[in-house]
Amino acid sequence: MRPVTDNLDFNERTASAIVSGRLRPGNDRLGVAVSGIVSHIHALVSELRPTRKEFREIVAFLTDVGHATEDHRQEWVLLFDVLGVSTLVETMNSARPAGATPNTLRGPFYRADAPTLSLGASISLDARGEPLTVHGRVTDLDGKPVAGAILEVWQPNADGIFENQQPDLQPEFNLRGKFVCDQDGGFIFRTIKPGGYSIPSDGPVGMLLQRLDYPLNRPAHLHFRIGAQGYQTLVTQIFDADDPFLTQDAILGVQRDLVGEFRKSGAGEWELAYSFVMAPARIQEQAS
Numbered sequence: 001m002r003p004v005t006d007n008l009d010f011n012e013r014t015a016s017a018i019v020s021g022r023l024r025p026g027n028d029r030l031g032v033a034v035s036g037i038v039s040h041i042h043a044l045v046s047e048l049r050p051t052r053k054e055f056r057e058i059v060a061f062l063t064d065v066g067h068a069t070e071d072h073r074q075e076w077v078l079l080f081d082v083l084g085v086s087t088l089v090e091t092m093n094s095a096r097p098a099g100a101t102p103n104t105l106r107g108p109f110y111r112a113d114a115p116t117l118s119l120g121a122s123i124s125l126d127a128r129g130e131p132l133t134v135h136g137r138v139t140d141l142d143g144k145p146v147a148g149a150i151l152e153v154w155q156p157n158a159d160g161i162f163e164n165q166q167p168d169l170q171p172e173f174n175l176r177g178k179f180v181c182d183q184d185g186g187f188i189f190r191t192i193k194p195g196g197y198s199i200p201s202d203g204p205v206g207m208l209l210q211r212l213d214y215p216l217n218r219p220a221h222l223h224f225r226i227g228a229q230g231y232q233t234l235v236t237q238i239f240d241a242d243d244p245f246l247t248q249d250a251i252l253g254v255q256r257d258l259v260g261e262f263r264k265s266g267a268g269e270w271e272l273a274y275s276f277v278m279a280p281a282r283i284q285e286q287a288s
C-alpha cells in the first residue's frame with residue numbers, strides 16, 4: 001500500500017505517518033536517520049506539548065550551537081559528547097573480546113606528527129609539574145608480548161591544558177610523543193602528573209549544562225594510541241583513580257578497566273604502572 005503523504009488531514013495523530021511517508025531514504029543512511037529523528041521528534045512534541053515561545057527557545061539553542069561551531073571549536077560534537085552519544089557510538093564500534101583493553105574517544109587534541117622518542121625519555125619539555133614515570137607492557141590476549149608496538153601518548157599539563165590549546169605558552173609537542181615497545185612489549189617514559197579539566201563552559205552547551213547542574217569536569221587522564229601489525233589499533237585513556245571526578249566524567253569516557261593507580265615512589269615522585277592488552281585485528285582489517 002502506498003504510504004500516506006496527503007497533508008489535507010494533517011493533525012497530531014497523522015503527522016508522523018504523513019512526513020515519514022514522504023521520506024524515501026532507501027539505503028541512504030543519513031536519510032534513514034532523519035526519518036527516525038522525525039518520528040521521535042513528533043512523539044516528543046506530542047508528549048511535551050511546547051508553547052510557541054518554548055519552541056522558539058529550542059530553535060534558538062540549536063541556532064546558537066551552530067553559530068558557536070567553527071574550525072577550532074565543534075560545539076555540535078561537544079553536545080553529542082556530553083549527552084553520551086559519542087561514547088555510545090564508540091562503544092558499539094569498538095567491541096573488544098573479554099580481557100582486551102577497551103577503546104575510548106580519541107578527543108580533539110591528538111596530533112599524528114608527534115616525535116618518536118627513546119624509551120625512558122621525558123615528554124615534558126618545560127619540566128613544569130610533579131614528575132611521573134609511566135611504565136608497563138603491551139601484550140596480546142594470552143599475555144604474550146607485542147614486541148615493537150607503537151605507543152603514542154598525549155596528555156594535558158598540570159593545569160589540564162594540552163599543548164595545542166596554548167601554542168604561545170607551551171613548547172610545541174610538550175607532553176606528547178611516540179615510543180617503540182621493546183622485545184618484551186615493555187615501555188617506559190617520564191612525564192608530569194596530568195591535571196583534570198573542564199569542558200568548555202562559555203558556549204551554549206556549557207551554559208545549558210550549568211543551568212541543568214550537569215557535571216562539566218573530566219577526571220585527570222593520559223591519552224594513548226597503540227598500534228601493531230595484526231592487532232586492532234587501541235585508542236584509549238587511563239584515568240587517575242584518586243581524581244574526585246572519576247565517576248562524574250562529563251563525556252562518560254571512564255571505564256573500570258581504564259583506571260590507573262598513581263603511586264608515590266620512594267623518591268617522592270609519582271609512578272603509574274599500566275599494561276595494555278591488544279585484541280587481534282578483525283578479518284576485514286587484516287585484509288585491508
Ligand SMILES: [Fe+2]
Nearest residue numbers: 107156221223
Ligand atoms: Fe583529554
